Amino acid sequence: MTRTASPTAGLPVSDADPFSHEVLEDPLPLHEQLREAGPVTWLSRYDVHALARYEEVHAALVDWQQFQSAAGVGLSNFRTEEPWRPPSLLLEADPPRHDAPRRVLTAVLGPRALRQLRERWAADAEELVDQVLAEGTEFDAVPALSQAFPLRVFPDAVGLGPDGRENLLPYGDHAFNAFGPPNDLVARGAPRVAELSAWVGEQCRRESLAEGGFGAAIWAAADRGDLTPQQAPLVVRSLLTAGVDTTVHGISAVLYAFATNPAQWARLRADPGLARVAFDEAIRWESPVQTFFRTTTTAVRIGETVVPEGHKVLMFLAAANRDPRRWTAPDAFDLGRDPSGHVGFGMGLHQCVGQHVARLEAESVLTALARRVARIELAGPTRRHHNNTLRAWDSLPMSVELA
Amino acid sequence: MLGVQQRRAGGTGVDRAVVRVEEKTPVADGVVTLTLAAPDGGRLPDWTPGAHVDLTLDNGLTRQYSLCGDRWDARSYRVGVLLEPAGRGGSAYVHEQLEPGHVVGLGGPRNNFPLVPADSYLFVAGGIGITPILPMVVQAELLGADWRLLYGGRQRSSMAFLDELAAHGGRVQVRPQEEHGLLDLPGFLGEPRAGTRVYGCGPAPLLGAIERACAGWPPHTLHTERFVAAERGAPVRTTPFEVELHRSGRTVVVAPGTSVLDAIAGAGVEVLSSCRQGTCGTCETTVLAGQPDHRDALLDDEERAAADCMYPCVSRSCSDRLVLDL
The missing domain is CATH 3.40.50.80 (Nucleotide-binding domain of ferredoxin-NADP reductase (FNR) module)
Structure with missing residues (x-):
């Protein structure tokens, strides 16, 4: 990068590293610092502008005209740097190329398309919860529920074969690390990239995908001409990249929230219809997807600052979701709150296309758990899982009291 | 005067159910273009080529017009309107009575005519x-x-x-x-x-x-x-309607200018929503009775006709009463 760093006079500057282990362990202090510093802050270490307030993050998310995605939604600028894999046709694309893949996937994963999965996933969740509780009332919720449920229902819904499903989590974990700088987290994933990418690529082929699944529906769209045969496997790849880790961490987030807020669990048990709201409130509160980047397509004024064209802008979704300018008592996990409008799923034309899938998975697990479990609490030291983009848990020891 | 101007913004979003005519320009014999903008000058919902919007005119007619402007301009829509003397009055109203400054109801954009990828x-x-x-x-x-x-x-x-x-x-x-x-x-x-x-x-x-x-x-x-005239079960209304919340046993009156979502929230029943533009689908609600006035970008014609669900962030009612599974 040859441009000398000379931020606008008066622009707050921070030399913090949002991708350091210290911040990944507890990002809340940095988020508050950036939010309070001003509408935009210059991160000197990476030469990017950071947005941490709700208003500015929301505005950047919906403004695809001035904040593009096709130059990559990580730190790497695809205009000058080679992406680690062929760019996503959804996440890393702008209109007009974004239109057709988005249209197809919106239909495949839409709320109406998911209606037929509701009963099956509810039954699957009850079966899983029964299995877990049959083995005891103390368990690690991350492998037992957060990972087990999505890995049980999502690959089937996509239409994947039985072999190699253990590759999904490490592949997704690496993909989300790769949005950050090339730090130790990326280096740790690098040795398996070729192997995991080859497996994922294999699953995206028409022949690998069972009839009736999301994958087959994507290929059917290609048969109708709504996608090209070259686009179809990359659209399937988006499901496999973004559809597993995110829901795992989302379910962990809501389980942790309940374990540490027993009054809210009682509230859910009294009114199980709150499961959907509970999940979105947990997405707001914990923001499993913490950050994404955009790239300016023109000089953009934010507050008193003009961000030059072609510049990376880092949006702190998690900080926006706890901005006291937007949320009352933002640090509270509160089922009485209306979390509508949070940016944990993004906003605008790139908003999470799988959000209805995530909600249905979480709602299934919470409903099944609320039926059987009267109290839920932490039973030992928890352990975070560090990822450059995701806020996650490796371990959540819990003990429950049966209803 | 137009009776739909006093709509209040809901939540953090701005009400997207109306647009104001900014310009009206003759572009050919019998053809005018309208430039439309949000009353607050904010972003309008995104669209793709082939999309149309429903415009609800002050004479009670709803007409569909293809968007023919520049989608990189997030703050205005352009539509072209042909004067059809033998038509049912929509185009005549636009040509003869609609003027800059007037506010019209907006539905969509929806796209039944998308450009698919090709060489x-x-x-x-x-x-x-x-x-x-x-x-x-x-x-x-x-x-x-x-x-x-x-x-x-x-x-x-x-x-x-x-x-x-x-x-x-x-x-x-x-x-x-x-x-x-x-x-x-x-x-x-x-x-x-x-x-x-x-x-x-x-x-x-x-x-x-x-x-x-x-x-x-x-x-x-x-x-x-x-291009066919939109067929609707009932004319779009500009008067209040009732929404019965079946499970909670409450009934609310939705006044013009208030979204169904906000009216329901006012009765103490929260419905999770997100985009407030009828595009994300988060607030999908089951309709048990009544005829919704669909304004979303999600349902196709068949799904609209089924009248079994609606998106209360933007959609309203054609009938006097809607019964929702809430």
């Missing part, structure tokens, strides 16, 4: 059927596709947007009937081949002719959109 496109437009095609040719150009447009009309002076199309040079063939007779579709389309998509929009006889001309082409080649 090459053949566009055929008849008369005002040019409106959805106009952003498509811009998009085909951006995508680096090979494309050509055959544009027919009664006479040159009645054909809109010739100045804008002139920029595309030889890709555009302008063929007024007065000078050239009927469009030579077989000559324009050539031999059937794979990898090409044909898009047609215009009056029914032209679409029939395109369908016949494309009979020998591979399946899924032809995409057409017919």
Whole structure:
């Protein structure tokens, strides 16, 4: 990068590293610092502008005209740097190329398309919860529920074969690390990239995908001409990249929230219809997807600052979701709150296309758990899982009291 | 005066159910374009080429118009309106009474006529059927596709947007009937081949002719959109209606200017929502009885007719009473 760093006079500057282990362990202090510093802050270490307030993050998310995605939604600028894999046709694309893949996937994963999965996933969740509780009332919720449920229902819904499903989590974990700088987290994933990418690529082929699944529906769209045969496997790849880790961490987030807020669990048990709201409130509160980047397509004024064209802008979704300018008592996990409008799923034309899938998975697990479990609490030291983009848990020891 | 101006913003979003006429411009004999903007000047919902909006006019009619502006301009829509003396009054109202500053109801945008990916496109437009095609040719150009447009009309002076199309040079063939007779579709389309998509929009006889001309082409080649009057179970209302929340046993009155979502929240029943533009689907709610006035971008015509669900962030009611499963 040859441009000398000379931020606008008066622009707050921070030399913090949002991708350091210290911040990944507890990002809340940095988020508050950036939010309070001003509408935009210059991160000197990476030469990017950071947005941490709700208003500015929301505005950047919906403004695809001035904040593009096709130059990559990580730190790497695809205009000058080679992406680690062929760019996503959804996440890393702008209109007009974004239109057709988005249209197809919106239909495949839409709320109406998911209606037929509701009963099956509810039954699957009850079966899983029964299995877990049959083995005891103390368990690690991350492998037992957060990972087990999505890995049980999502690959089937996509239409994947039985072999190699253990590759999904490490592949997704690496993909989300790769949005950050090339730090130790990326280096740790690098040795398996070729192997995991080859497996994922294999699953995206028409022949690998069972009839009736999301994958087959994507290929059917290609048969109708709504996608090209070259686009179809990359659209399937988006499901496999973004559809597993995110829901795992989302379910962990809501389980942790309940374990540490027993009054809210009682509230859910009294009114199980709150499961959907509970999940979105947990997405707001914990923001499993913490950050994404955009790239300016023109000089953009934010507050008193003009961000030059072609510049990376880092949006702190998690900080926006706890901005006291937007949320009352933002640090509270509160089922009485209306979390509508949070940016944990993004906003605008790139908003999470799988959000209805995530909600249905979480709602299934919470409903099944609320039926059987009267109290839920932490039973030992928890352990975070560090990822450059995701806020996650490796371990959540819990003990429950049966209803 | 128009009775729908005093809408309040819900949540953090701005009410998207109305737009204000910013400009009204004659662009050809019998054709005006309207430039529409949000009353607060904010962003309008995103759209893709081929999309249309429902405009609810002050005379109670709802009409669908293709968006023919620039989607990179997030703050305005442009539609083209042909005066149809034999029509049911929508176009006459737009031509004769609608003026800059007036506010009209907005539904959508929805797209039943999307541009699918292809190496090459053949566009055929008849008369005002040019409106959805106009952003498509811009998009085909951006995508680096090979494309050509055959544009027919009664006479040159009645054909809109010739100045804008002139920029595309030889890709555009302008063929007024007065000078050239009927469009030579077989000559324009050539031999059937794979990898090409044909898009047609215009009056029914032209679409029939395109369908016949494309009979020998591979399946899924032809995409057409017919201009037909929107059929609705009941006229769009500008008066309050009741929403009964079946499970919670409450009933709320929804006044003009208040979204169903906000009215429900006012009764203490929260419905999770997100985009507040009828695009994300988060607030989908089951309709047990009544006829929703669908304003979203999600449901297709069949799903709308089924009247079994709605998106209360933007959609309203045609009937006096809606019963929702809430």
